[in-house]
Amino acid sequence: MRGRLGVTFPEHRDRRYFSLDGYRAILARALALDYRIVAFREFARPAGQPVMLLRHDLDGPLAGAHAMAELEAEAGVRATYFVQTAGDFYNLLSRASRAFLRRLAALGHEIGLHYEAQRYRDDAGAVGRDLRLLEDLAGQPVRSASQHIPVDDDPIEMERHVENEAYAPRFTQDPMTYISDSLMAWRDATPHDLLDRGASFQLLVHPETWIGGYRDMGEALRGMMAEEIEAVTARYRDVGAYYAALLGQRAERDRAFRARRARPR
DSSP states (O other): OBOTTOOBOOOOOOTTSSSHHHHHHHHHHHHHTTOEEEOGGGOOOOBSBOEEEEEEEEOSOTHHHHHHHHHHHHTTOOOEEEEESSOSSOOTTSHHHHHHHHHHHHTTOEEEEEEOHHHHHHOTTHHHHHHHHHHHHHTSOOOEEEESSOOSSOOOOGGGTOSEETTSHHHHSTTEEEEEOGGGOOOSOOHHHHHHHTOEEEEEOOGGGSSSOOSSHHHHHHHHHHHHHHHHHHHHHHHHHHHHHHHHTHHHHHHHHHHHHHSOO
16 A cells, blocks of 8 residues: 555554454463463563563554553553653653653553664763663663664674663573564564464564554554644644733733732842
């Protein structure tokens, strides 16, 4: 499908995926099969009971992550949410983002660092600063990290800074398997394929593509773009109304200001 983005993406065919109902069904089936569903900070190598290591990389707007975190908590499941400190789609320091991090922590989810390796090659001290910032905002230690868009050259030695790097062999190689919904296109297997086999696996889910009933990545991007435009429009509309109210109150506010300044100190 070619849209305003001018790019064609393959449409996913299996309707068990890319909806909140589909995601809820994956968790319910794993629990029914006696899987141990864990965040990175709780991970232990499989020993008899199969393991689903549950991870979310927050690359886009946070609305999907809000919904997914609540859904998981209702199911009694905890995941690791990897958050960017310098991403393009959300401001981690905004009031809404800070409230979201506090809510994640209150629900019992782990908060980890989602990073671009190039950022740390250019500035070696940025790792520590980003970790301290995220710990301060999350109110919990940051023990895990995942790289955004892995690169082919030398990786950052992130395990010097955190206990768990998401692509480390113990999380991705036998007896574990790694799968991702990246670009809404499963590669070697789907979650239900691995549940069929009773395999232990790390599952990476990008929440923003699971909340809109999207058919492909192009549609998801168009949906996220429309939501972001509406959010920005609403924010400017609210600011405009607030400024208009201030102007209407200006004479009264100015009188009150001058009266305060005139009081003896």
